[in-house]
Amino acid sequence: MAVRRLAEIQPADFAFTAENLTWANAQIAKYPAGRQASAVIPLLWRAQKQAGGWLPRKAIEHVAEILSMANIRVLEVATFYTMFNLAPVGRHHVQVCGTTPCMLRGAGEIIDHCHERIGEQFHVTADGNFSWVEVECLGACVNAPMAQINDDFYEDLTRENFTQLLDNLAAGKPVKVGPQIDRQFSAPVGGETTLTDGQASSANRQS
């Protein structure tokens, strides 16, 4: 897990666009009076999107002001969750799961490749294409090892298909989200192993 601290170089200010402020107010309205702080995560997420993939200090303070929260309370949330980036990231920000099931299935090789190709965690490559960080379980252990790149999951990674994936992203080519091998969602590798008889399956479902 990388150290989580705010970037040294910060923009002078931040404010939601009119469109995002309207969206933020709609989120806040979902909660009872006095509970507006419950909207802190969606507002931080929106602020991160607006700021280009990371959360400047001023964005954290802006969200605190909108929600009538102490800055430190919003800072606590922003620094706790790895979904919030505290420094600028690349166009493709890679979050590699380094928790036990992924490690047992080869995440170490994916992490090694990130070191070799991108550099240290949160380093942005010279072309601005990539940054990476190791994170805890992202909930796709069944298809370990996996990584989240921007908003999408990429699973069943190997050094080879991960290299190809990054090559395609860098080249702006279309990529396949989800399993990177011949697997449908989280179904067994190689296809179904149960209820393979269509009639029997249908009869079982009706009984």
Ligand code: FES
């Ligand atoms: S351990 Fe990697 S997604 Fe859960």
